Amino acid sequence: MENTLIPVDLNEMGAKGAIADDATGKWGMAIDQDLCTGCQACVAACSMENNVPFVLEDDAGYGRSLHWIRIERFWEGEFPDVKMTPFQPMLCQQCGSAPCEPVCPVFASVHSPAQQINLQVYNRCVGTRYCANNCPYQVRQFNYRDYALEPINANDDNGKLVYPLHNQFNPDVTVRRRGVMEKCTFCLQRIHKAEETARTQNEELGDVEFTTACAQACPTNAIVFGLIDDPNSLVSQINAANENKAYKQLAELNTNPRITYLKEG
Amino acid sequence: MTASSDYFPRAEKAHEKHEEEPDPREQLMFDPLPRGQMNAMVMESMYTTSWKFWVVVGILAFLVATCFFYAWGYMIANGLGVAGVMRPSFWGIFLVNTVFWIGISHAGTFISAILRVFKAEFRRPFTRAAELMTTFGLIQAGASIFMHLGRVWLSYWLFPIPNQRTIWPNFHSPLMWDLLAITTYVLGSTMYLFLPLIPDLAMARDRSTGWRKIFYRTLALGFRGTEGEWRHLTTAMNIFAFAIIPVMFSVHTIVSWDFAMAMRPGWSSTVFGPYFVLGALHSGMGAVAGVLFIMRSTMKNMTYFIRKEHFDSLGKLMMIVSFAYAYFFFNDYIVQWYGGDKWTDALLHWLEHGPMSWMFYQMVTFNIVIPFLFLWNKKVRTTPWALALIGLLINVGMYWERYLIIPVTLTINRMPFTWRLYSPRIEIFLTIGTFSLFILMYMIASRLIPLIPVWEVQEGQMTHSLRKVGSTMVHTKTELE
Secondary structure, three states, rough: OOOOOOOOOOHHHHOOHOOOOOOOOOEEEEEEOOOOOOHHHHHHHHHOOOOOOOOOOOHHHHOOOOOOOOEEOOEEOOOOOOOOOOOOEEEOOEEEEEEEEEEEEEEEEEEEEEOOEEEEHOOOOOOOOHHHHOOOOOOOOOOOOOOHHHHHHEEEEOOOEEEEEEHHOOOOOOOOOOEEEEOOOHHHHHHHHHHHHHHOOOOOOOHHHOHHHHHHOOOOOOEEEOOOOOOHHHHHHHHHHHOOOOOOHHHHHHHOEEEEEEEOO | HHHHHHHHHHHHHHHHHHHHOOOOHHHHHHHOOOHHHHHHHHHHHHHHHHHHHHHHHHHHHHHHHHHHHHHHHHHHHHHHHHHOOOOOOOOOHHHHHHHHHHHHHHHHHHHHHHHHOOOOOHHHHHHHHHHHHHHHHHHHHHHHHHHHOHHHHHHHHHOOOOOOOOOOOOOOHHHHHHHHHHHHHHHHHHHHOOOOOOHHHHHHHHOOOHHHHHHHHHHOOOOOOOHHHHHHHHHHHHHHHHHHHHHHHHHHHHHHHHHHHOOOOOOOOOOOOHHHHHHHHHHHHHHHHHHHHHHHHHHHOHHHHHHHHHHHHHHHHHHHHHHHHHHHHHHHHHHHHOOOOOHHHHHHHHHHHOOHHHHHHHHHHHHHHHHHHOOOHHHHHHHHHHHHHHHHHHHHHHHHHHHHHHHHHHHHHOOOHOOOOOOOHHHHHHHHHHHHHHHHHHHHHHHHHOOHHHHHHOOOOOEEEEEEEOEEEEEEEEOOO
């Protein structure tokens, strides 16, 4: 297993041509829309795991909710015969050929050659928001304010603001300040831990038991995360067994998404 | 009816026409004044300031202090949450302002560089006014870009300067091209503003006292008007006039690539480059008409320098630009409609029937219909206030066009779940702030530097003359080179 640091020319990483991986990629996901009940447990778990702040009512209603994963629901047909289509969890598709990467002027949106996913370097971001505009899936989130420091989340302790919610921050994940972009990382901190476990225990990476927060929280196992370049992994087996149901979001854009959706039926 | 009119109808008509023809001495080029008197008139226009001027300056200074500096500081302190940007319209009015001001700045280069290269004589009295618009407009554009950034205090990371992070900026990003193009344009247009200013500054230096003398002496760089100095200055101006034309065309093309390179319905259009350049010229010409009207009606002695024939020529130019703009406008929208992409169809439907459709129809009316209907008429073209009004309407239309292209187009994306309409918040104040800052800078500059390039007018008047051949007056012009 490749775990050594790969010397990377940062000036090449943003180039669309230079990072276009093979179609499979490394880490991936299968989302079964038949199984999804729209319970939003993944949204809550993701926010807890990744220190995604709470956005207050006004801002969230205006389209500034910070959710790295969201459940989309749609309807079909006109009013009397309305049919609900299956829930569609939408998160960063970790494109192999990502539109968000080449447009960042400061290399804050980069491709990770080791994990083959898209990363956002928070402390390099200056907030041009070009990546979010160019993301066809609209899964990039912008910190419009210091939501983690909103006074409404705090208790007044003799004139000093105490933030009880800060006690449940995940120490493995940065708390983002205002003015930067953020997005789903496939729980990169868990991937790193798994890689370390594999190295120290001399195991294969595929044998380490771990998954992303959203997949872990999903009560119906609609979300399955794993190595898609390993044919024996669960996610690969699910994809192979459901070839007729599998599709990629906006496949016509050739972004090479790592997430396979299994449509209903 | 006499017999002669039947036998010589053409001669009769020619005679009638000759009587209707205006006196050529109504034109600035054929109405020369002594050089000393003209210099004194320009100096007087700088010195004469009424109390109304200072009232307007005071109001504008207040607006700049509150709507520009305070509002921007408030936004920096509180984050972009006080602005209206959200998903999916991550770009809002700040970039609308940027594109708008870069558009305004195009008029200066066009009028002073292209018309100078092609030796269009009507440009002479207002090249300076247009060049000032370029420089001051670009300042507003630059400020708007920095307002737009989420962490503006780190904006130096965008510049390709050596740094301890050992990261070079990403030259694949259209924003990087944009930054370089705008920086080049700012530097080039400022130098191009300064070079033709040197003889006028020297003129002002010789006619002023006190702090103004020191000011002009410093800026005039010791220009005395010798043969060798003029030769060097003319060479430098020629080089800059030719060099700045491709920069002007490239800068707005590159600004359009910020949009055209992105994968958004309505944005990824190959015609955006020329479309944006023509749009920029369209709004710029309109702004020049407005500025000339205000100069003529408020500043002293300007009715001598800025005359009907200038508005007439400018009106013709505006009409031609609006034709070209209309071609690219319909090209852009019709080709996109013909493409039949479902997201583009949704976008066009949104523009035509959505809540912002009033803006779409106003844009078409102001940018295309009104110039087409009115600029044919010589009477409209030679009426300063009418031309200024059309110029103002064109600018409103062009502002709506940029507004439709950025936040309204961004509303429609490939994820219908996120569709939501943008509404500006603190952006409104900051927009007022940039407009006030532009007008304030222009007003202060009008007290400090000669807004009329006197030497250029004098040069033009020297080369033009009226000769009498028989009973007719013949216009003659001597080539300078």
